[in-house]
Amino acid sequence: MKAKYALPAILACTCAAAPALADDPAQLVLRDGFDGKDFAPSGHLYYRENSEQKAGTVEFQSEVKRSGTGALKLSVKPLCAPGEANCSERAEIWERTKYRVPYNQGVWYGFAVKFADPIPSGDHRYLIAQWKREIGPKAKGDFSPFLALRLNNGKLFATVETNYVAPAAKKDKNNSKTCNDGETPVWFRPETNQMRALVATDSNWSAGDGEEFTGCTSAIKVTDRGNKLPEPSSGWIDFAIYSKPGPDGSGHIEIFANNKWIVTVSGHIGHNDHGLGKNQYFKFGPYRAADTTVWTLYYDDFRRSPRCADVLEDPNLCPMK
Numbered sequence: 001m002k003a004k005y006a007l008p009a010i011l012a013c014t015c016a017a018a019p020a021l022a023d024d025p026a027q028l029v030l031r032d033g034f035d036g037k038d039f040a041p042s043g044h045l046y047y048r049e050n051s052e053q054k055a056g057t058v059e060f061q062s063e064v065k066r067s068g069t070g071a072l073k074l075s076v077k078p079l080c081a082p083g084e085a086n087c088s089e090r091a092e093i094w095e096r097t098k099y100r101v102p103y104n105q106g107v108w109y110g111f112a113v114k115f116a117d118p119i120p121s122g123d124h125r126y127l128i129a130q131w132k133r134e135i136g137p138k139a140k141g142d143f144s145p146f147l148a149l150r151l152n153n154g155k156l157f158a159t160v161e162t163n164y165v166a167p168a169a170k171k172d173k174n175n176s177k178t179c180n181d182g183e184t185p186v187w188f189r190p191e192t193n194q195m196r197a198l199v200a201t202d203s204n205w206s207a208g209d210g211e212e213f214t215g216c217t218s219a220i221k222v223t224d225r226g227n228k229l230p231e232p233s234s235g236w237i238d239f240a241i242y243s244k245p246g247p248d249g250s251g252h253i254e255i256f257a258n259n260k261w262i263v264t265v266s267g268h269i270g271h272n273d274h275g276l277g278k279n280q281y282f283k284f285g286p287y288r289a290a291d292t293t294v295w296t297l298y299y300d301d302f303r304r305s306p307r308c309a310d311v312l313e314d315p316n317l318c319p320m321k
Helices: 019-023
Strands: 002-004 031-032 046-047 054-063 069-078 093-095 109-116 126-135 147-154 155-163 184-189 193-203 215-217 219-226 235-243 245-257 261-267 276-288 295-305
Touching: 046 126, 046 245, 109 126, 109 276, 147 235, 155 261, 184 219, 193 215, 193 219, 193 245, 193 261, 276 295
Parallel strands: 002 054
Antiparallel strands: 031 295, 046 093, 054 069, 069 295, 093 276, 109 235, 109 295, 126 147, 126 276, 147 155, 155 193, 184 193, 184 215, 219 261, 235 245, 245 261
16 A cells, blocks of 8 residues: 555544443444544544555545545556456455444445546446445355445446345346336346345436346335436535345435435345355445556545434435434
8 A cells, every 4th residue: 555644633533432332333423534644533444455455545635625624535556457357456445343333233324525537437347435244254155235336437326235036027138118116127146146236326327328237126125316326527425325234125225415315225235145244344445347547536524323413414304313
């Protein structure tokens, strides 16, 4: 990791009292405005040093920021050889393990992101944030994030992943007809016991995008709240997201962006395979399979809380008081 540091930390701690951690980490309020030269103690975040992150750079800087005196600059450079299998380029920030939230509990996350120029516009896999379940040593398989904010063809979209649920009827991949009421576009992958649903898009999304979502499912329900995701070129995007997995059908996700309610997602969310861990966890930063140019994102105003009002900038919009 290459790091550049500037400015003293000035962020005041808003953590809950230390004894609460022993009872339930999900009750803590975490914050980091990235205003110092390192991660704030109140955020419990870190940059994970491993082989997958060799292409990454993290910088605490003050030139581009949303609030306070600084923001985090995360970049990935080309490192994977063309055609190299299972190679990725990442610069992701993780929650520290002992502060993770149990998989069966709901929690609110907030963060702001800004795409630096040039914004990737190719048909490629890019992620800017993802929520996953811990994977134990006895688990078999490669488990996708149960919630992810993604970019492809320069367009922003969100997906939800869960265990495979067989469809009532197979959708013709050449049929342009949309899914029926109560159904959600989905990419079935029975060979891995997974399926991925398309749950939100920006306003530039077209019928030619998301060609892998050829099926429909009623196991995941999306309630459209009348707003699209912001476009990547629109400047700072502030997300407020409620995350509660439920592979048994009890899952619940809320997505807000720039104080606009985007969607509610309910039903089968997340994985329940043998060997998976007891906690969910969040990580953010640029992640791609491989590419030929440097890709940079800025992040600011991280927060996490069991209460919506601590995360959503306009608490009057909170759907769950």
